[in-house]
Amino acid sequence: MDEKKPIALFSKEYYAACTIGGIVACGPTHSALTPLDLVKCRRQVNSSLYASNVQGWKTIMKTSGDSIFMGFGATFIGYALQGAGKYGFYEYFKKTYGDMVGPEKAEKYKTGIFLSAAASAEFLADLALCPFETIKVKTQTTIPPYATSVVDGWRKITAKEGIAGLYKGIGPLWARQIPYTMVKFASFEKTVEKIYAYLGKPVSSYTPLQQTGVSFLGGYIAGIFCAIVSHPADVMVSKINSDKKATESLGAALKRIYGDIGFRGVWNGLPVRIVMVGTLxxxxxxxxDSFKVYVGLPTTGGH
Structure with a gap:
């Protein structure tokens, strides 16, 4: 039997594999944390709604028509699409920008390459995510829930506000996700590099299992930084999608909401988000990286 032909780096098959890896990495993980995300979003919108996460879950489970998995479908679809764009385009832009400046400058300014590639990838990925994020937040933060399904939410929002209604949170979403992804990718790459430098051996000397273990540790550390950097915008995304009036401009809504909650309000729910985002x-x-190893590609970072 012929051996399977390996995937050539930076080929169409390579970028396709990275795109699929992003779907596998983001869709299931984000949706698995729906119960935590649900309570976080509701407490961001109304800090007095639940005394704690546990109390929130108990209340939800006792409420007819409510569920701790409210928003699961929109989360899965939205973040699967976002993961496809985020990881696929990141790999593409990282290679493209590196080639544009040449190998010497790419090595010297590689953190700048990582940041630029991540920002470009997330800008595009959020165009796919935004409609489903709008449906998710609107459904999660309305009691009783605004919609019974993704399709129901899509129909209700577009019937009232048109397609533009699905994108009313795109500004705050970019403000949240672009810095988040820039930190996520750049700090991951640097953290993994530092871990291997500390261990004192080249990446190739470690087994795939050990390399993916380093990926998890580097990812968790990067996630802590991500949570802190993007949290104020995360709060505003929740507030905009639940509280923005149809006739109100984005700027006016942001000014009104910030006037209501103040500086302390934009940090509401940060400890929960650090745990959630770090784990995520x-x-x-x-x-x-496990998927990349499975299809015969090297892990990310440290090479």
């Missing part, structure tokens, strides 16, 4: 990011890098 760690497992995403673990799954993504």
């Amino acid at each position: 990011t760690g497992f995403q890098w673990l799954i993504y």
Whole structure:
């Protein structure tokens, strides 16, 4: 039997594999954390709604028509699409920008390459995510829930506000996700590089299992930084999607909401998000790099 032909680096098959890896890494992980995300979003919108996460889950489970998995479908679809764009385009832009400046400058300014590639990838990925993020947040933060399914939410929002209604949170979403992804990728690459430098051996001397273990650790550390950098915008995304009036401009809505909640309000729910995002990011890098190893590609970072 002929051996399977390996995937050539930076080929169409390579970028396709990275795109699929992003879907596998992001869709299941984000949706698995729906119960935690649900309570986080509701507490961001109304800090007095639940005394704690546990109390919130108990209340939800006792409420007819409510569920701790409310928003699961929109989360899975939205973040699967976002993961495809985020990881696939990141690999593409990282190679493209590196080639544009040449190997010497790419090595010297590689953190700048990582940041630029991540920002470009996330800008495009959020165009796919935004409609489903809008449906998710609107459904999760409305009691009783605004919609019974992704299709129901899509129909209700577009019937009232048109397609533009699905993109009313694109500004705050970019403000949240672009810095988040820039930190996620750049800090991951640098953290993994530092871990291998500390261990004192080249990446190739470690087994694939050990390499993916490093990916998880680097991802978790990167996730902590991500959570802190993007949290104020995360709060505003929740507030905009639940509280923005149809006739109100984005700028006016942001000004009004910030006037209501103040500086302290934009940091509401940060400890929960650090745990959530740290775990999420760690497992995403673990799954993504495990998938790359499975299809015969090297892990990310440290090479």
